[in-house]
Amino acid sequence: MVLAQNCIFEVCKKNDEAMILREHIQKILEAGAQAPSGSNSQPWKFEVRGNEITVVAIPERDHPVLNFRYRGTWIAHGALIENISIAAHEFGYNANVKLFPEAANPNVTARIKLEKKETKGDTLFRAIALRTTNRKPYSLLPLSENERKELFRVGKERETPGVAAVFIDDSQKIKELGKAASVNEVVMFENQALHRLLFEEIVWTKKEEERRGKGLLFKTMELKPPAAVIKMLGKWPLMRILNIFGVARAIAKDNIKMYSSAPLVCAIFCGDGDADFVNAGRLMERIWLRATAIGLSSHLMTGVLFMWQRIASGEVEWFSGEHVKLIQGAYQMTATTVGVDNQNIALLFRIGKAEEPSARSFKKPPEIFFK
Numbered sequence: 001m002v003l004a005q006n007c008i009f010e011v012c013k014k015n016d017e018a019m020i021l022r023e024h025i026q027k028i029l030e031a032g033a034q035a036p037s038g039s040n041s042q043p044w045k046f047e048v049r050g051n052e053i054t055v056v057a058i059p060e061r062d063h064p065v066l067n068f069r070y071r072g073t074w075i076a077h078g079a080l081i082e083n084i085s086i087a088a089h090e091f092g093y094n095a096n097v098k099l100f101p102e103a104a105n106p107n108v109t110a111r112i113k114l115e116k117k118e119t120k121g122d123t124l125f126r127a128i129a130l131r132t133t134n135r136k137p138y139s140l141l142p143l144s145e146n147e148r149k150e151l152f153r154v155g156k157e158r159e160t161p162g163v164a165a166v167f168i169d170d171s172q173k174i175k176e177l178g179k180a181a182s183v184n185e186v187v188m189f190e191n192q193a194l195h196r197l198l199f200e201e202i203v204w205t206k207k208e209e210e211r212r213g214k215g216l217l218f219k220t221m222e223l224k225p226p227a228a229v230i231k232m233l234g235k236w237p238l239m240r241i242l243n244i245f246g247v248a249r250a251i252a253k254d255n256i257k258m259y260s261s262a263p264l265v266c267a268i269f270c271g272d273g274d275a276d277f278v279n280a281g282r283l284m285e286r287i288w289l290r291a292t293a294i295g296l297s298s299h300l301m302t303g304v305l306f307m308w309q310r311i312a313s314g315e316v317e318w319f320s321g322e323h324v325k326l327i328q329g330a331y332q333m334t335a336t337t338v339g340v341d342n343q344n345i346a347l348l349f350r351i352g353k354a355e356e357p358s359a360r361s362f363k364k365p366p367e368i369f370f371k
Contacts, residue, residue, distance in 0.1 A: 021051055022048075024092075025048055025051075025114070027087070027091065028084055028087040028088050029084065029366045031083055031087035031125070031129070032081070032084035032087060033364075033366040034083060034129060034363055035082075035083050035285060036076065036288075036300070037062070038063050038066060038067060038076065039063060039216045040214050040215060040363075041062045041063075041076075042076075042214055042363070043057055043059055043060075044056065044058060044076075044077060045366070045368075045369070046366060046367065046368045047369045047371060048368060048370045049371045051113060052111060052112070053112040053114070054108060054110075054111050054112075055077060055080065055108070056107055056108055056109070057070065057107040057108075059073040062076075064197070065193075065307070065310065065318055066306040068306055068309045068310040068315075069274075069313075072306060074274050075278070075346065075347065076281060077109045077110070077278055078277065078278040078279060078280060078281020078282040078285065079288075080281075081109075081110055081278065081281075083285065086124050086125055086289070087128065088114055089122035089125070092116060092119070092120040093114040094115045094116075094117050095112050095113075095114060096113045096115060097110055097111075099274075100274060100275060109278065110278075124286070124290065124293060128289065130292050131289055132357060132360045132361070133220060133298070133299055133300065133357070135220065135258065135357070136357060137258055137354065138262045138263070138297060138350065138351075138352030138353060139261075139263070139353040140261065140352075142169070143264055143296070143351075148167075148264075150290055150294055151167065151264070151266075151287060151291060151351065154286055154290040155266070155287055157286060158279075158282050159283065160283075162271035162343070163268070163269070163283055164268070164269060164283075165266055165267070165268050165283055166266070166267045166268075167265070167266055167267075168264070168265040168267065169265075173265075173338075174262060174350075177259070177265055177301075177334060177337055178257075178260030178301075179256050179259075179260075179330075179333070180304060180331070180333040180334045181301040181330070181334075182253065182255045182259055183326050184252075184301075184307070185252040185255050186323075186326060187303075187326065188248075188303070189233075189243065190243055190323070191318070191320070192236055195234075195236055196236065199234035201215055202216050203216065203217050203218065204231070205218075210362050214364075217359055218230070219358045219359035220360070220361060222258075222357070233247075261352070262352040263351075263352050264352060266287055266348070267340065267345055267347070268283055268346050268347040268348075269340045269346060270343060270344055271344070272344060276344075280347060284347050296352060297354040297357075298349050298350065300347065300349045302347055305331065305334070305344075305348060307319070308327050308328065308331035311324055311328065334348065
């Protein structure tokens with residue numbers, strides 16, 4: 001009788017542990033899914049078996065041009081995995097990550113095994129829910145020495161072979177980077193296909209955003225003209241006429257001020273493999289979370305970088321000859337300014353102090369399949 005009771009007790013104990021682990025996994029993945037992604041596409045789902053999480057990519061949700069070789073998706077998954085790792089530590093687990101574990105299924109980005117550890121807590125966990133994109137102008141005042149040390153230190157913590165961060169604080173160099181980044185607007189507003197894709201990604205209200213579960217919320221774009229004016233620019237026949245008078249170039253020129261309004265810019269460069277871009281995303285997220293934790297804002301400026309990667313591979317059919325030259329020149333200016341040779345500049349983002357953003361993107365609950 002005692003033996004039977006002990007057996008029942010052990011079964012109940014194991015069931016309780018399984019329930020606790022499942023509850024923790026739910027919370028860990030909810031935190032993970034707060035990661036940034038292109039146009040808030042959230043290109044992921046999860047399969048869970050016991051203490052093992054399989055991260056599955058859904059790259060078709062992402063931008064078909066900027067998501068060259070799914071690199072935008074891999075960067076987003078890197079940020080996701082970094083969040084998962086931080087959240088796991090918060091709940092008392094080590095997260096052992098294996099990237100691309102199935103050669104036959106490249107959309108399985110990672111398999112993450114959770115293992116109990118003695119201590120709980122992670123200093124960056126609270127920043128996950130606070131992190132957001134802020135496209136407002138930033139103060140040009142230099143960051144404090146402590147703020148710089150925090151960012152530079154965390155920039156070294158997540159480096160892996162072939163992936164590293166460079167910080168630019170020279171105001172003239174930041175202006176050059178802003179000028180290069182603004183080529184994105186020239187191409188987006190002068191290229192009919194990219195113009196259409198851009199306006200398909202914009203969602204105009206919070207209600208529409210929650211219904212679609214993804215998209216670029218208009219208020220987060222921090223544009224000066226009202227929505228009605230921007231909607232008119234979404235009509236290609238009108239945009240084409242306006243471009244005769246240089247409207248796309250004027251938009252880009254105005255955006256140089258915004259892209260340049262920061263005391264610090266971070267560039268992350270990496271190798272050419274899929275895992276390199278995942279690790280670049282992990283490094284980006286860790287720096288972004290540290291910036292958030294110390295009260296700073298961040299804003300990615302990646303359009304030109306992804307356009308260039310497609311052009312550099314020989315896939316130029318999306319672009320006119322003039323735009324190819326513009327993109328190549330902008331990328332070369334960026335590479336020269338940040339001092340990167342023979343590696344991909346995967347990410348570029350500005351960091352600084354700013355007012356609160358006008359809105360934050362909606363994050364839908366993660367798709368989790370418990371097996």
